[in-house]
Amino acid sequence: MDFIELHLGNYVISHGYDKNNKEIMTQVTAEKFGKKLIAVSRIKSLSEKYVLTDYVDGRYIYWEYKEDYEDVKKQLSSPS
Numbered sequence: 001m002d003f004i005e006l007h008l009g010n011y012v013i014s015h016g017y018d019k020n021n022k023e024i025m026t027q028v029t030a031e032k033f034g035k036k037l038i039a040v041s042r043i044k045s046l047s048e049k050y051v052l053t054d055y056v057d058g059r060y061i062y063w064e065y066k067e068d069y070e071d072v073k074k075q076l077s078s079p080s
Contacts, residue, residue: 007066
């Protein structure tokens, strides 16, 4: 299994949708960025601010990361 190490901070958990099709989200504020290893297979998308990963019970997490977008993109596209 391939992993990527990132400095992650604030995050948003997507719990799914309510009966009106509105996304149910919980925002969590971190005191500081911390190192975390993420299985590459869990990563669904990458933006300039967030890495989206799957979570338990069909949920998703948008993690704010500290690294440079281009550097992370290169790491993810490099063969292991």
